[in-house]
Amino acid sequence: MEYEAIIGLEVHVQANTATKMFCACPNNFGSEPNTNVCPICLGYPGVLPTPNREAINKTVLAGLMLNCEIPEFSKFDRKAYWYPDMPKNYQITQYDLPFCIDGKVLVEGKALTGELEPKYIGITRIHLEEDVGKSTHAGTYTGVDYNRAGVPLMEIVSEPDMRTADEAWAYLTALRQTMQYAGVGNCDMEKGQMRCDVNISVRPVGQKEFNTKTEIKNLNSIKSVHASIDYEIERQIEMLENNEEFKQQTRGWNEASQETYVMREKEDAHDYRYFPEPDLMPVVLTADKVAEIKEKMPETPAAKRARFVEELGLPAYDAQVLCLEKATADWYETAVATGADPKKVSNWIMTELLRELSDAGLSINECPITPENLGELLGLIDKKVINGRIAKEVFAEMFKTGDAPGKIVKDKGLEQVTDTSAISEFVIQAIDNNEKAVGEYLAGKETALNFLVGQVMRFSRGKANPNLAQEALKEELAKRG
Amino acid sequence: MAKLSAKPVAGSIAGAAVQLATGDITAVALVEGIYSRYEEVDDEVKGYLQINKEKALVAAAESDARRAAGNTLSAYDGVPIAIKDNISVDGETCGCASKLLEGYTATYDATVVQKLKAQGFIPMGRTNMDEFAMGSSTENSAYQQTRNPANTDHVPGGSSGGSAAVVAAGEAIAALGSDTGGSIRQPAGFCGVVGLKPTYGRVSRFGLVAFASSLDQIGPVTHTVEDAAILLDMIAGKDQLDSTSIPDVECNLAASLKGADVKGMKVGLPKEFFEIDVLNDEVKAKVEAVRDQLEAAGAELVEVSLPNLEYAVSVYYVIATAEASSNLSRFDGIRYGARVEKTKDVKDIYYLTREAGFGDEVKRRIILGTYVLSSGYYDAYYLRAQKARTLIRQDFEAAFEQCDVILGPIAPAPAFKLGEISDPLQMYLSDIYTISVNLAGNCAISVPAGETESGLPVGVQFIGDSLQEEKILKAAQFVEQQQAQQGD
Numbered sequence: 011m012e013y014e015a016i017i018g019l020e021v022h023v024q025a026n027t028a029t030k031m032f033c034a035c036p037n038n039f040g041s042e043p044n045t046n047v048c049p050i051c052l053g054y055p056g057v058l059p060t061p062n063r064e065a066i067n068k069t070v071l072a073g074l075m076l077n078c079e080i081p082e083f084s085k086f087d088r089k090a091y092w093y094p095d096m097p098k099n100y101q102i103t104q105y106d107l108p109f110c111i112d113g114k115v116l117v118e119g120k121a122l123t124g125e126l127e128p129k130y131i132g133i134t135r136i137h138l139e140e141d142v143g144k145s146t147h148a149g150t151y152t153g154v155d156y157n158r159a160g161v162p163l164m165e166i167v168s169e170p171d172m173r174t175a176d177e178a179w180a181y182l183t184a185l186r187q188t189m190q191y192a193g194v195g196n197c198d199m200e201k202g203q204m205r206c207d208v209n210i211s212v213r214p215v216g217q218k219e220f221n222t223k224t225e226i227k228n229l230n231s232i233k234s235v236h237a238s239i240d241y242e243i244e245r246q247i248e249m250l251e252n253n254e255e256f257k258q259q260t261r262g263w264n265e266a267s268q269e270t271y272v273m274r275e276k277e278d279a280h281d282y283r284y285f286p287e288p289d290l291m292p293v294v295l296t297a298d299k300v301a302e303i304k305e306k307m308p309e310t311p312a313a314k315r316a317r318f319v320e321e322l323g324l325p326a327y328d329a330q331v332l333c334l335e336k337a338t339a340d341w342y343e344t345a346v347a348t349g350a351d352p353k354k355v356s357n358w359i360m361t362e363l364l365r366e367l368s369d370a371g372l373s374i375n376e377c378p379i380t381p382e383n384l385g386e387l388l389g390l391i392d393k394k395v396i397n398g399r400i401a402k403e404v405f406a407e408m409f410k411t412g413d414a415p416g417k418i419v420k421d422k423g424l425e426q427v428t429d430t431s432a433i434s435e436f437v438i439q440a441i442d443n444n445e446k447a448v449g450e451y452l453a454g455k456e457t458a459l460n461f462l463v464g465q466v467m468r469f470s471r472g473k474a475n476p477n478l479a480q481e482a483l484k485e486e487l488a489k490r491g
Numbered sequence: 492m493a494k495l496s497a498k499p500v501a502g503s504i505a506g507a508a509v510q511l512a513t514g515d516i517t518a519v520a521l522v523e524g525i526y527s528r529y530e531e532v533d534d535e536v537k538g539y540l541q542i543n544k545e546k547a548l549v550a551a552a553e554s555d556a557r558r559a560a561g562n563t564l565s566a567y568d569g570v571p572i573a574i575k576d577n578i579s580v581d582g583e584t585c586g587c588a589s590k591l592l593e594g595y596t597a598t599y600d601a602t603v604v605q606k607l608k609a610q611g612f613i614p615m616g617r618t619n620m621d622e623f624a625m626g627s628s629t630e631n632s633a634y635q636q637t638r639n640p641a642n643t644d645h646v647p648g649g650s651s652g653g654s655a656a657v658v659a660a661g662e663a664i665a666a667l668g669s670d671t672g673g674s675i676r677q678p679a680g681f682c683g684v685v686g687l688k689p690t691y692g693r694v695s696r697f698g699l700v701a702f703a704s705s706l707d708q709i710g711p712v713t714h715t716v717e718d719a720a721i722l723l724d725m726i727a728g729k730d731q732l733d734s735t736s737i738p739d740v741e742c743n744l745a746a747s748l749k750g751a752d753v754k755g756m757k758v759g760l761p762k763e764f765f766e767i768d769v770l771n772d773e774v775k776a777k778v779e780a781v782r783d784q785l786e787a788a789g790a791e792l793v794e795v796s797l798p799n800l801e802y803a804v805s806v807y808y809v810i811a812t813a814e815a816s817s818n819l820s821r822f823d824g825i826r827y828g829a830r831v832e833k834t835k836d837v838k839d840i841y842y843l844t845r846e847a848g849f850g851d852e853v854k855r856r857i858i859l860g861t862y863v864l865s866s867g868y869y870d871a872y873y874l875r876a877q878k879a880r881t882l883i884r885q886d887f888e889a890a891f892e893q894c895d896v897i898l899g900p901i902a903p904a905p906a907f908k909l910g911e912i913s914d915p916l917q918m919y920l921s922d923i924y925t926i927s928v929n930l931a932g933n934c935a936i937s938v939p940a941g942e943t944e945s946g947l948p949v950g951v952q953f954i955g956d957s958l959q960e961e962k963i964l965k966a967a968q969f970v971e972q973q974q975a976q977q978g979d
Contacts, residue, residue: 049598049599054827055592055827056585058697058701059734060731060732088817092820094825097821283861284864284869290735
């Protein structure tokens with residue numbers, strides 16, 4: 011029998027605001043434990059929350075980027091949940107009237123293991139809530155760091171629209187990309203800035219209704235989301251084939267064994283006792299206010315990819331790679347703005363720059379080469395000041411020193427030799443030192459010429475214009491033939 | 492029994508301001524005066540949970556120095572004020588008269604305290620209350636039983652019983668209380684002082700330990716109507732730290748009271764107020780007497796109706812307990828307050844700490860509130876109660892189209908004896924005249940209107956529409972003047 015998986019994701023993204031959701035403490039990862047805290051985020055007696063406008067605006071912006079509707083009327087609610095890392099033992103969140111509803115995001119192109127047909131994944135809602143503290147267990151004691159408590163957290167809930175691990179991978183990648191484009195979240199999963207829970211069930215193809223679902227938690231990378239889905243699809247198919255009974259479960263992901271395991275079954279489901287937060291007024295987002303946010307909305311990744319293909323003539327794959335991070339796309343566009351050929355710039359970034367950055371462990375923002383300088387380098391090639399081989403050498407030097415290519419070429423005397431008298435000197439040296447090759451060429455072996463051109467380049471230490479060198483060689487050999 | 496009612500040193504806030512200005516008294520002398528009265532009577536009244544004389548004296552000396560240098564913060568610089576134990580004062584206990592918060596010291600000033608300090612007021616003493624403001628007699632304090640200074644066999648009312656008692660006994664010039672369902676007005680009425688519950692949102696709640704967030708308001712307990720106006724002028728205003736506070740509105744109430752009268756004021760009398768069968772005859776007679784005095788002074792009497800009044804108690808005990816069950820969930824022994832030791836896991840810490848820390852009434856309300864919010868019951872209780880609340884609010888809106896203020900009793904009867912009411916439901920019903928005001932978000936004031944034959948104070952209540960404190964203060968001032976004339 012053929013099966014299909016039904017996959018929906020719940021993704022939490024910390025908004026990268028200056029301060030926390032309901033108090034003035036810094037929203038800052040990596041500080042000493044319990045230093046970014048105050049009576050409000052510690053839930054001291056008598057304190058009240060004050061909503062962070064920046065967090066609301068960023069959530070709305072995220073929603074607009076994901077093609078959501080922004081209802082005029084939203085509110086906050088309280089969700090009862092008892093745990094020491096939840097200072098008030100309730101979380102301020104949004105229950106039935108979130109800031110964003112009914113969105114969608116496009117997934118397409120190369121995924122982790124295959125190629126995806128373009129497809130929209132529906133977004134049910136995005137709501138804003140406060141993050142909890144972080145518990146660390148040591149022996150019989152537990153320590154709690156409340157620095158994270160109260161950090162604004164967007165929860166993005168998808169429709170059950172995904173069918174494969176690749177689609178989930180692409181959806182998550184697209185979300186992260188969108189958050190970064192919008193500048194609303196850094197989405198570093200290792201820092202917990204983006205967290206993902208997977209809801210998944212499997213059914214025979216053709217069946218209309220959904221089977222009992224499983225929720226997978228503790229996923230700390232996009233890769234483990236992919237792996238856990240593949241694992242779970244196989245596990246569930248096997249259960250179906252064996253006619254095993256399904257219970258609604260929450261399962262964890264064991265990174266070491268690459269398996270899911272049972273965390274709890276539905277019997278222990280919580281009663282969250284939601285009710286409207288009486289300490290906060292409902293939030294009204296007028297059409298004007300939403301329009302104001304929309305005005306500042308950056309281009310979405312999908313729109314940018316489409317533009318790169320249509321206006322700059324890039325292949326879809328190039329556009330996908332360049333647009334993966336907004337900073338790379340911006341870097342690319344700045345380089346193209348110098349007048350360089352868009353495809354050539356793309357080639358340089360994809361083959362040279364990204365590799366160098368990855369080897370050096372740097373992000374594009376830390377790149378020692380400026381995009382203007384790459385444009386200048388391509389100009390030097392076009393104007394035949396240097397040839398392609400020298401250009402790679404110059405590029406390596408630029409990456410090492412951050413110097414402009416013109417300066418490097420000049421300092422190192424790397425200008426291409428186009429002076430024919432200078433070239434003929436190298437040609438004669440090449441001929442005199444390679445009797446065998448000369449003999450072969452004269453005997454009719456055309457490929458021997460390539461070898462001799464290489465020799466000219468060697469004697470000129472790479473600076474000779476290869477075309478001129480070839481012409482001069484032919485001329486000189488003709489004389490000797 | 493003993494009768495310990497007395498005027499405090501300087502008589503009132505306004506009186507103290509005059510004497511401080513003329514140099515007849517110093518801030519240090521005010522603090523000394525309050526403290527010596529405390530030493531004299533508080534063993535019997537038991538209105539204070541704690542009073543820090545030395546700290547108050549330091550502040551008083553600073554105030555006197557400012558005055559000598561001509562740098563007073565306001566006319567009231569140097570006036571001590573008692574604070575209910577659920578309002579945060581930096582460096583002082585804020586235990587809400589609960590064992591669970593034993594040992595907790597506040598780390599910040601409530602907005603109202605900050606405002607009072609900025610005017611030179613000196614917070615002096617923490618007043619007793621029903622635990623977490625849940626109760627109508629202060630019998631639910633985990634620490635001590637405050638007595639009514641007018642007759643120490645009787646309760647002072649609650650939950651701000653300590654604030655009302657220390658003011659009535661002359662151990663405080665004025666106090667701050669909080670009113671969630673009548674907790675300022677009813678004890679003020681029982682003890683024979685003035686108590687004002689401002690419009691919801693007029694005073695910041697930041698720093699008030701929440702009982703029921705959508706109902707709580709901080710307000711003054713004072714000897715005079717003018718003092719109530721002075722204090723409200725000081726503490727009112729939009730607060731960035733309280734999203735539910737009302738955007739700034741002018742608040743010059745003390746000034747507006749000068750020479751005011753009630754001529755032409757439309758006084759509404761809700762017929763339902765007088766149909767309640769538990770209404771005591773003496774209380775009813777006092778309200779009627781005030782009604783007649785108002786009419787004689789040129790006020791216009793209007794019969795109005797609050798048809799949904801009968802639902803107020805039920806609605807209140809659903810909404811207030813629901814919010815309380817959530818608000819009090821933070822008291823878990825993890826971060827502050829008392830914690831039961833020798834627990835085996837986290838749940839154990841929660842269960843044992845809360846079992847040992849909360850009193851019966853608090854537990855009863857947490858259980859009730861948890862129940863009404865539970866999945867499957869939410870619609871039937873909480874949602875329904877919110878709809879009924881809207882109807883009650885609309886009743887008041889309709890009534891205020893016909894009148895300026897509403898006159899009524901504060902409680903069906905005068906202060907009852909200690910231990911007299913043991914049935915919680917009967918206790919809840921004693922709030923019938925006050926809680927509808929909290930549900931509607933309106934303002935109301937309790938002002939003394941004489942005594943029963945046995946010498947217990949009886950207060951009457953004026954209810955005003957949202958932000959109409961000026962009107963109820965004027966009406967209350969009229970009653971105060973009438974009482975003064977009768978006393979002469």
